[in-house]
Amino acid sequence: MNWLITLFTSTLGRKLLMALTGLFLILFLAVHLIGNLQLLKDDGGRAFNVYAEFMSTNPLIQIVSKGNFFFILLHIFISIVLTIKNRQARGTDRYAVTSGKSSIWSSRNMGILGTIVLVFLVVHLKHFWAEMHFGDMPKVTYDGTEYRDIYSLVAQWFAVPWYVALYVFCMAAVGFHLWHGFASSFQTLGLNHPKYNGIINFLGKTFSVVVPALFAWIPINMFFF
Amino acid sequence: MKITLKVWRQKDANSKGAFKTYEHSHVSQDMSFLEMLDVLNNELVQKGEESIAFDHDCREGICGMCSLYINGRPHGPLQTTTCQLHMRSFKDGETITIEPWRAKAFPVVKDLVVDRSAFDRIQRAGGYVSVNTGGVPDANEIAIPKKIADEAFDAATCIGCGACVAACKNASAMLFVSAKVSQFALLPQGQPERKERVEKMVAQMDDEGFGACTNTKACEAECPKGISVANIARMNREYFSAITSSYEVMAKGGGD
Numbered sequence: 001m002n003w004l005i006t007l008f009t010s011t012l013g014r015k016l017l018m019a020l021t022g023l024f025l026i027l028f029l030a031v032h033l034i035g036n037l038q039l040l041k042d043d044g045g046r047a048f049n050v051y052a053e054f055m056s057t058n059p060l061i062q063i064v065s066k067g068n069f070f071f072i073l074l075h076i077f078i079s080i081v082l083t084i085k086n087r088q089a090r091g092t093d094r095y096a097v098t099s100g101k102s103s104i105w106s107s108r109n110m111g112i113l114g115t116i117v118l119v120f121l122v123v124h125l126k127h128f129w130a131e132m133h134f135g136d137m138p139k140v141t142y143d144g145t146e147y148r149d150i151y152s153l154v155a156q157w158f159a160v161p162w163y164v165a166l167y168v169f170c171m172a173a174v175g176f177h178l179w180h181g182f183a184s185s186f187q188t189l190g191l192n193h194p195k196y197n198g199i200i201n202f203l204g205k206t207f208s209v210v211v212p213a214l215f216a217w218i219p220i221n222m223f224f225f
Numbered sequence: 226m227k228i229t230l231k232v233w234r235q236k237d238a239n240s241k242g243a244f245k246t247y248e249h250s251h252v253s254q255d256m257s258f259l260e261m262l263d264v265l266n267n268e269l270v271q272k273g274e275e276s277i278a279f280d281h282d283c284r285e286g287i288c289g290m291c292s293l294y295i296n297g298r299p300h301g302p303l304q305t306t307t308c309q310l311h312m313r314s315f316k317d318g319e320t321i322t323i324e325p326w327r328a329k330a331f332p333v334v335k336d337l338v339v340d341r342s343a344f345d346r347i348q349r350a351g352g353y354v355s356v357n358t359g360g361v362p363d364a365n366e367i368a369i370p371k372k373i374a375d376e377a378f379d380a381a382t383c384i385g386c387g388a389c390v391a392a393c394k395n396a397s398a399m400l401f402v403s404a405k406v407s408q409f410a411l412l413p414q415g416q417p418e419r420k421e422r423v424e425k426m427v428a429q430m431d432d433e434g435f436g437a438c439t440n441t442k443a444c445e446a447e448c449p450k451g452i453s454v455a456n457i458a459r460m461n462r463e464y465f466s467a468i469t470s471s472y473e474v475m476a477k478g479g480g481d
Binding site: 003006007010011012014015016082085086088089090091092093094095096097098099101102103104107108110180183184187188189190191192193 | 231242244294296297298322324327328329330331332333392394395396397399424427428430431434435436437438439440441442443446447454455457458459460461462463464465468469
């Protein structure tokens with residue numbers, strides 16, 4: 001088992017965990033977005049409420065959800081370990097002058113972007129996830145079955161200007177985080193070849209623009225229209 | 226040309242360093258950057274001051290000895306070695322800041338000179354091939370596809386200057402290590418030690434205290450030999466496949 005310890009305490013092994021957890025969270029974002037887009041349906045929130053009830057009660061989804069929380073925490077934990085090690089690697093005297101010409105901004109500031117996303121995540125979980133699971137939710141009835149009315153909770157928050165502004169700002173941070181993170185995870189996994197580099201880059205850039213933009217569009221739409 | 230230089234002066238590894246400013250008025254735009262420093266050093270010696278220590282050797286861009294972090298970039302504004310950088314790349318009256326490579330694994334020896342023997346220890350850990358005795362093999366006996374030979378050669382052009390470490394925000398040596406791993410991993414001659422090589426070199430790299438790669442690609446942009454980050458992806462592949470399939474593993478650094 002020594003080799004496992006060697007692997008996961010090496011810089012390459014830690015990067016591997018960052019990449020794998022990152023890719024899982026990218027998948028999670030895509031699924032979450034598909035669910036959220038039901039908020040835009042003109043049915044008084046029925047589709048979204050039914051979907052949310054399914055997601056919060058289905059045992060299989062609950063297992064994946066636990067895994068998701070674990071991967072988020074792992075992603076954060078390893079990033080902290082790597083950031084500390086990386087700062088130590090520079091040494092005690094740091095550069096007086098640095099230039100940003102040789103790399104893109106988002107790639108150098110994944111920690112800052114990630115921290116913004118984390119703050120958002122805490123606020124987001126408190127307002128929606130915790131309310132849905134532990135809060136005193138209003139109920140609605142569709143075809144004789146009672147559902148928790150998460151839609152009206154969402155609609156209530158998406159009518160608050162500062163909340164919508166925070167949401168949109170944080171989605172921009174997610175976008176920049178993904179702009180670097182998506183393609184970077186493939187590079188870390190060792191997947192770099194002229195045959196498919198173009199596809200990875202195209203998918204990564206498209207995903208990092210389209211997905212956060214659609215996430216941000218939902219509160220904007222509900223606030224203004 | 227007249228320039229102002231802000232140079233890092235540090236007596237030795239244990240002293241605290243600081244920037245010192247020099248007004249340099251005897252500069253021609255045809256001078257190389259190192260010649261400009263030579264002229265300044267002559268003036269300093271004539272004034273009875275101690276000259277500025279900096280690394281240099283071949284001055285032909287092939288030895289990897291010259292370093293210098295100039296205005297926030299290793300080897301200055303061009304993607305080349307400092308000896309091949311000329312003063313025409315700077316403006317008259319410009320203030321130029323010169324710092325040593327900054328990395329825990331590259332301690333400052335004096336002024337702008339750093340100790341890069343960490344790279345030598347990584348090389349010693351696995352950057353070699355077995356040479357068998359026996360009769361002289363026929364030329365071109367081992368078939369190697371042109372593209373593979375080219376890729377191995379491109380990796381082998383790494384001169385070990387350390388610009389990748391200097392440029393990296395994490396002081397990561399992965400571009401260097403990956404170039405050294407790749408040049409052998411690609412060729413038939415490198416196969417016997419293929420797995421243990423990457424494991425030992427990565428272990429030594431971590432032991433030396435270099436940081437981890439965050440794929441900013443600053444190293445590739447600053448490498449005077451244009452080593453590609455595709456090598457880092459290859460090293461990752463080599464490492465993950467080696468550590469999950471090798472038998473005899475000495476994953477503690479093999480150097481000293």
